[in-house]
Amino acid sequence: MGYRRFFEASIGQLRNERRYRVFANLERSASEFPRATWRFENGGERQVTIWCSNDYLGMGRHPDSIAAMQETAARMGVGAGGTRNISGTNHPLVQLEAELADLHGKEAALVFTSGWVSNLAAISTIADLLPDCVILSDALNHNSMIEGVRRSKAEKQVWRHNDLAHLEELLIAAGDRPKLVVFESLYSMDGDIADVNAIADLAKKYGAMTYIDEVHAVGMYGPRGAGVCERDGAMDRIDVIEGTLAKGFGALGGYIAGDAAVIDAVRSYAPSFIFTTALPPPVAAAACQAVRTLKARPDLRELHQRQARTTKHALEAAGLPVLDNPSHIVPVMVRDADLCKKASDLLMDRYGIYIQPINYPTVPRGEERLRITPTPLHTDAHIAELVEALVDVWNTLGLPFSTDEKAIAETKDAKCVYPDLKKAAE
Amino acid sequence: MGYRRFFEASIGQLRNERRYRVFANLERSASEFPRATWRFENGGERQVTIWCSNDYLGMGRHPDSIAAMQETAARMGVGAGGTRNISGTNHPLVQLEAELADLHGKEAALVFTSGWVSNLAAISTIADLLPDCVILSDALNHNSMIEGVRRSKAEKQVWRHNDLAHLEELLIAAGDRPKLVVFESLYSMDGDIADVNAIADLAKKYGAMTYIDEVHAVGMYGPRGAGVCERDGAMDRIDVIEGTLAKGFGALGGYIAGDAAVIDAVRSYAPSFIFTTALPPPVAAAACQAVRTLKARPDLRELHQRQARTTKHALEAAGLPVLDNPSHIVPVMVRDADLCKKASDLLMDRYGIYIQPINYPTVPRGEERLRITPTPLHTDAHIAELVEALVDVWNTLGLPFSTDEKAIAETKDAKCVYPDLKKAAE
Numbered sequence: 001m002g003y004r005r006f007f008e009a010s011i012g013q014l015r016n017e018r019r020y021r022v023f024a025n026l027e028r029s030a031s032e033f034p035r036a037t038w039r040f041e042n043g044g045e046r047q048v049t050i051w052c053s054n055d056y057l058g059m060g061r062h063p064d065s066i067a068a069m070q071e072t073a074a075r076m077g078v079g080a081g082g083t084r085n086i087s088g089t090n091h092p093l094v095q096l097e098a099e100l101a102d103l104h105g106k107e108a109a110l111v112f113t114s115g116w117v118s119n120l121a122a123i124s125t126i127a128d129l130l131p132d133c134v135i136l137s138d139a140l141n142h143n144s145m146i147e148g149v150r151r152s153k154a155e156k157q158v159w160r161h162n163d164l165a166h167l168e169e170l171l172i173a174a175g176d177r178p179k180l181v182v183f184e185s186l187y188s189m190d191g192d193i194a195d196v197n198a199i200a201d202l203a204k205k206y207g208a209m210t211y212i213d214e215v216h217a218v219g220m221y222g223p224r225g226a227g228v229c230e231r232d233g234a235m236d237r238i239d240v241i242e243g244t245l246a247k248g249f250g251a252l253g254g255y256i257a258g259d260a261a262v263i264d265a266v267r268s269y270a271p272s273f274i275f276t277t278a279l280p281p282p283v284a285a286a287a288c289q290a291v292r293t294l295k296a297r298p299d300l301r302e303l304h305q306r307q308a309r310t311t312k313h314a315l316e317a318a319g320l321p322v323l324d325n326p327s328h329i330v331p332v333m334v335r336d337a338d339l340c341k342k343a344s345d346l347l348m349d350r351y352g353i354y355i356q357p358i359n360y361p362t363v364p365r366g367e368e369r370l371r372i373t374p375t376p377l378h379t380d381a382h383i384a385e386l387v388e389a390l391v392d393v394w395n396t397l398g399l400p401f402s403t404d405e406k407a408i409a410e411t412k413d414a415k416c417v418y419p420d421l422k423k424a425a426e
Numbered sequence: 427m428g429y430r431r432f433f434e435a436s437i438g439q440l441r442n443e444r445r446y447r448v449f450a451n452l453e454r455s456a457s458e459f460p461r462a463t464w465r466f467e468n469g470g471e472r473q474v475t476i477w478c479s480n481d482y483l484g485m486g487r488h489p490d491s492i493a494a495m496q497e498t499a500a501r502m503g504v505g506a507g508g509t510r511n512i513s514g515t516n517h518p519l520v521q522l523e524a525e526l527a528d529l530h531g532k533e534a535a536l537v538f539t540s541g542w543v544s545n546l547a548a549i550s551t552i553a554d555l556l557p558d559c560v561i562l563s564d565a566l567n568h569n570s571m572i573e574g575v576r577r578s579k580a581e582k583q584v585w586r587h588n589d590l591a592h593l594e595e596l597l598i599a600a601g602d603r604p605k606l607v608v609f610e611s612l613y614s615m616d617g618d619i620a621d622v623n624a625i626a627d628l629a630k631k632y633g634a635m636t637y638i639d640e641v642h643a644v645g646m647y648g649p650r651g652a653g654v655c656e657r658d659g660a661m662d663r664i665d666v667i668e669g670t671l672a673k674g675f676g677a678l679g680g681y682i683a684g685d686a687a688v689i690d691a692v693r694s695y696a697p698s699f700i701f702t703t704a705l706p707p708p709v710a711a712a713a714c715q716a717v718r719t720l721k722a723r724p725d726l727r728e729l730h731q732r733q734a735r736t737t738k739h740a741l742e743a744a745g746l747p748v749l750d751n752p753s754h755i756v757p758v759m760v761r762d763a764d765l766c767k768k769a770s771d772l773l774m775d776r777y778g779i780y781i782q783p784i785n786y787p788t789v790p791r792g793e794e795r796l797r798i799t800p801t802p803l804h805t806d807a808h809i810a811e812l813v814e815a816l817v818d819v820w821n822t823l824g825l826p827f828s829t830d831e832k833a834i835a836e837t838k839d840a841k842c843v844y845p846d847l848k849k850a851a852e
Contacts, residue, residue, distance in 0.1 A: 003556065003604065003635045003665070007687040010555050014694055021694065026514035028707070030503040039517060050514070054703070055507035069504045069708060070496045077456040077488075078495045078712040079677045081481035086782050086797075088452030088476070091465060113540045113678065116702040129436050130429065143701040151577075178429065209429045239429070246703035250505045252539065261433035268440055268447065274787075275569040276542040277480070277672035280709065281454070282495060286504040356512050361700075371512075 018337045019359055026050070026354065030061035033377050036354065048352040051372050051386060056328065057219055057294070057304055058377045059250030064293055065286040072285035080278035084267075092284035096245075099291045100255050103218075103226045104241050108263035112272075113279055115215050115244035115254030116144040121270035122242060122256045123148025123182055123211060129265055130154070130178035136170050136208070138162065138183040138194075145182055145213060154180070161187075164198055171206035179208035185228035186216040189363050189371065191329030196229055200237035211240045219248020220301055220328065225294040248294070251287040253279050303376040304328055307383070311374040314387045319401035320394060323369070330372035331358075332390065334399060340368035343393050351389040444763045445785055452476070452780065456487040459803050462780065474778040477798050477812060482646055482754060483720070483730055484803045485676030490719055491712040498711035506704035510693075518710035522671075525717045526681050529644075529652045530667050534689035538698075539705055541641050541670035541680030542570040547696035548668060548682045549574030549608055549637060555691055556580070556604035562596050562634070564588065564609040564620075571608055571639060580606070587613075590624055597632035605634035611654035612642040615789050615797065617755030622655055626663035637666045645674020646727055646754060651720040671713040674720070679705050679713060729802040730754055733809070737800040740813045745827035746820060749795070756798040757784075758816065760825060766794035769819050777815040 014020040025039040026048070034050045059065055072092055081087040093111055100109035112118040123145060127133045133154040137145065140161040149156050157174070159167040171179060181203050186193050196212065203210045214227035222230025227243065229235045240258040245251045256266065267273060279287075294300065308328040315322050315332060323331040334340040340357040347353040347370075355370045363369065370390075374383070394401060440446040451465040452474070460476045485491055498518055507513040519537055526535035538544040549571060553559045559580040563571065566587040575582050583600070585593040597605060607629050612619050622638065629636045640653035648656025653669065655661045666688060671679040682692065693699060705713075720726070734754040741748050741758060749757040760766040766783040773779040773796075781796045789795065796816075800809070820827060 004685055004687050006556050006604070007685070007691040010691045011687060011694060021511050023510050023515035025517060025520050027517040028502050028507060030499075030501055033503070036514070037517075038514075039520075050507070053507040053513045054509075055503075055505055055513070060503035060505035060507055060706075065504050066499045069499045073456075073492050073495045073499075073708075073712075075456055076454050077459070077481075077486035077676065078491050078709070079481055079486035079672055081454060081476070081479040081486055081676075082673075083480075084449050085447050085788075086784075087479045087481070088462070088464075088780060088782070089449035091451055091453040091463075094451050094465075114543070114702050116698060117540070117543065120698075130432050143697045147697065178432070244703070246505055247508075250503065250507075252505055252703060252706050252709070259430055259433070261430050261437060265433040265436050268437060271569045271573065272542060272546075276540050277670070277678060280486075280678050282499075283504070283678070283706065283709065286499075354514065356514070358512075362511075 018341060024354065030066065033058050033061045034375060034382070038348070038354070046352060048348065048354045049382060050354045051378070052355045053373060053375070054247040055250050056248050056373060056375060057250070057300055058375045059219065059248065059290045059294070062250065062290065062293060065250060065289045068289035069282040069286040073282040076281040078282060079280045082277060083275060084278045085274065087278070090278060090281040090284065092281040092288060093278060096284045096288040096291070099288050100257055103224060103291060103295065104257040105235050106241065106257040107260040109255050109257040110263050110267050110273070111279055111284070112254045113276055114252070115242070115246060117272050117276070118242055118254030118256055119144035119213060120148045120151060121272040122240065122266050124151040125266045125270040126211065126240065126262065127152035127154035127180050129269065130180065130209070133178040133180055134174045136167060136174070136179060136181045140187055141182060141184060142213060149182065162192065162194055164195065164202060167199070168202055171202060171208060179206065180211060181208045182211045184213040186214070186327055188216045188329060189331065189358065190323060191325035191327040191331060193228055193326055196232050196234045196238065200234055204237070210238045211242065212238050213242045215242065215244040215247060215254070216329070218243040219290070219294045220304060223298060225297070225301060245287040249287050249290040251290060252283050253287060300376055307374040307376060307378050310380065311372065311383050311386070314383055315390065316402070318387050318391050319403050320390055321400065321402040328373065330374065332370045332372060334368050334370065335366055337365070337368050339397055339399060340370065342397055343370060343399065346393045346396060347389055350392070351385070353386060353389050444767060450780065456492065459484050459487045460801060460808070464774070464780070472778060474774065474780045475808060476780045477804070478781045479799060479801070480673040481676045482674050482799060482801060483676070483726055484801045485645065485674065485716045485720070488676065488716065488719060491676060491715045494715035495708040495712040499708040502707040504708060505706045508703060509701060510704045511700065516704060516707045516710065518707045518714060519704060522710045522714040522717070525714050526669070526683055529650060529717060529721065530683040531661050532667065532683040533686040535681050535683040536689050536693050536699070537705055537710070538680045539702055540678070541668070541672060543698050543702070544668055544680030544682055545570035545639060546574045546577060547698040548666065548692050550577040551692045551696040552637065552666065552688065553578035553580035553606050555695065556606065556635070559604040559606055560600045562593060562600070562605060562607045566613055567608060567610060568639060575608065588618065588620055590621065590628060593625065594628055597628060597634060605632065606637060607634045608637045610639040612640070612753055614642045614755060615757065615784065616749060617751035617753040617757060619654055619752055622658050622660040622664065626660055636664045637668065638664050639668045641668070641670040641673060641680070644669040645716070645720045646730060649724060651723070651727060675713050675716040677713040677716060678709050726802055733800040733802060733804050736806065737798065737809050737812070740809055741816065742828070744813050744817050745829050746816055747826065747828040754799065756800065758796045758798060760794050760796065761792055763791070763794050765823055765825060766796065768823055769796060769825065772819045772822060773815055776818070777811070779812060779815050
């Protein structure tokens with residue numbers, strides 16, 4: 001049987017829908033962040049500026065994190081040598097988990113090799129240990145949370161995104177059964193933030209357990225960088241806080257923090273934890289250093305917010321369609337997969353600015369965008385350069401400016417006015 | 427609602443069944459491998475010898491791997507900065523995938539943050555892209571493969587472990603439908619090896635696609651360390667080869683290698699790949715270096731096999747119940763969860779020898795064991811010390827020697843003859 005054709009057909013379908021993704025070959029520079037070297041297929045290369053990294057604070061290049069990784073690698077080697085159970089749990093990981101429990105004011109924490117796995121493992125395990133549980137899940141929860149919900153045997157109910165009246169309806173309908181409310185604090189694509197205290201109020205009123213994903217907030221919000229729950233004084237009102245070590249903390253891995261019994265149960269029952277090699281000691285050490293660094297750096301968080309605000313204001317002043325939100329995420333709407341890809345290519349070709357197009361399935365069709373993430377290391381000069389480049393790209397592609405509301409409505413059906421992008425960009 | 431009690435009850439159940447796992451706090455030493463520092467709760471510490479690591483060749487402490495991690499961390503920072511799509515794909519990862527494709531003689535390779543995720547992602551995605559697919563899965567496949575099978579929408583059939591007549595029956599029964607045969611080359615707990623060519627023969631005869639997990643073989647078998655398929659001349663007869671970077675290669679991460687179309691389809695469709703931060707450049711660089719190193723080190727593979735054989739022969743000569751197999755894994759059978767834990771504790775307390783007990787669910791109940799993994803860095807003196815320690819532990823706990831067959835049969839119901847282990851070991 002010729003199996004190859006099935007895979008070729010599936011790839012062909014993505015190409016037809018303009019959803020086929022090509023990964024840029026990029027080498028980030030620790031010394032010149034946010035700069036990177038972009039390598040072409042033909043062997044050539046070019047210096048570019050990255051404007052879409054989830055290393056939101058540039059902690060990946062922090063000298064203390066790099067030193068922690070290097071020193072630990074020299075002392076303990078590059079890998080963990082096995083699962084947590086079989087090969088023992090490495091000392092930097094023990095320290096990291098203690099640091100994370102302290103960060104969130106919880107009894108215990110557990111580290112996974114990715115945030116994706118931490119949500120899969122924790123949500124499915126917690127729900128399955130609660131007899132006859134109903135999971136109440138926000139409609140815009142991340143794929144990893146959906147996978148966790150799907151993997152559990154529990155019944156699932158989806159509440160409309162950040163619609164607390166709808167959540168309350170579902171809580172009432174669930175009655176006396178155990179209920180697990182799962183949601184995010186900061187939704188990464190629109191940059192909107194949940195009302196954590198209002199959700200905690202409802203959970204308390206109806207006796208539900210709460211699970212929050214703070215991956216786009218840890219390191220960046222709250223006095224010590226514990227996230228939105230810390231900022232809003234709600235850390236002790238949420239049962240389980242899930243976070244990542246790969247974004248604000250600049251390294252790799254995910255984690256949960258909560259009551260010792262909950263953490264111990266996930267540790268003991270989740271196959272995706274039990275049967276996986278532990279995080280390498282040098283990675284754990286780098287992440288641990290980043291958590292410690294950021295506990296004491298409110299100034300870096302303030303600068304981060306300042307540069308995000310400055311970027312938003314400058315783009316809005318230039319008439320670019322920025323999606324309004326209260327966070328550090330700067331979505332600039334294109335609302336067409338093909339044009340979004342073309343805008344991204346043109347930014348790279350003409351200006352050496354790297355902003356990956358965000359298309360389906362990461363966002364719904366018709367909500368395609370450039371998702372811009374200013375860091376504290378993006379200077380005002382970088383921002384000015386970005387605005388100029390985007391205005392040119394918008395003009396070149398005939399994309400609607402925010403002042404032109406009719407144009408926005410028509411974008412989805414518009415034809416590209418710039419048919420031979422590559423040639424013109426030469 | 428008091429949710430805590432549900433989690434406490436689930437932990438209590440594990441304790442009652444003597445299955446509650448405590449992770450030893452270990453700090454491996456790169457310069458004195460296989461030595462490590464064991465830290466106690468009370469702040470004390472002790473030097474121990476690790477005999478159960480899956481860093482089978484000690485590559486985690488190889489100076490070239492450490493140097494690659496350190497140099498890359500200095501140049502590019504400690505993290506990738508985002509998913510492969512959003513933040514671009516880092517250059518060391520591009521190089522690593524090229525190196526892995528070359529290793530296995532395949533068109534392409536794709537790296538994941540763990541072997542667990544690579545099986546989940548690849549098996550479920552491949553099966554779901556084949557219309558009306560039947561998955562034929564070996565009964566002893568690893569948890570990560572089972573999770574991949576479960577997550578797919580395909581029908582599942584399980585063939586008795588390494589029973590090719592049963593596999594053939596199921597292949598015939600599946601008829602003309604697309605069929606995906608998933609199995610391992612080297613099963614990690616018993617150390618037995620599948621007849622890869624015979625399985626490839628059957629797959630060819632009945633038109634099935636083949637997927638093999640070589641995580642306990644890559645780096646260690648075959649002229650260039652590509653695994654059992656390479657050793658047996660079957661690499662081009664198996665469609666997809668899955669491997670790990672965390673065992674023989676000593677770092678972190680998993681991968682698949684195969685036809686470009688298959689790899690591209692998994693890359694494009696698997697949520698567990700799409701929505702996860704990429705492996706940090708320093709980890710990819712360390713893994714890449716290990717793959718390159720091992721391509722040219724058949725001597726290290728020979729020494730590994732020699733030390734595994736020496737260990738087996740020495741243990742057998744001392745009358746210890748070693749499970750016979752043709753690989754580098756040395757299972758010494760205890761067949762009782764409680765006694766297995768006690769044997770492990772006693773080895774640590776008396777001899778500073780760390781061998782984690784392997785209990786349910788990693789192995790079936792009644793098949794509990796000490797799983798010993800000699801590396802090329804375990805010397806003959808280490809082996810002599812191990813034999814002496816195990817004989818003492820066997821005598822102390824009244825465990826049956828292999829010469830005493832009646833005793834083996836009775837082990838499961840035997841009482842522990844050593845009731846106060848901790849006290850006596852002081």
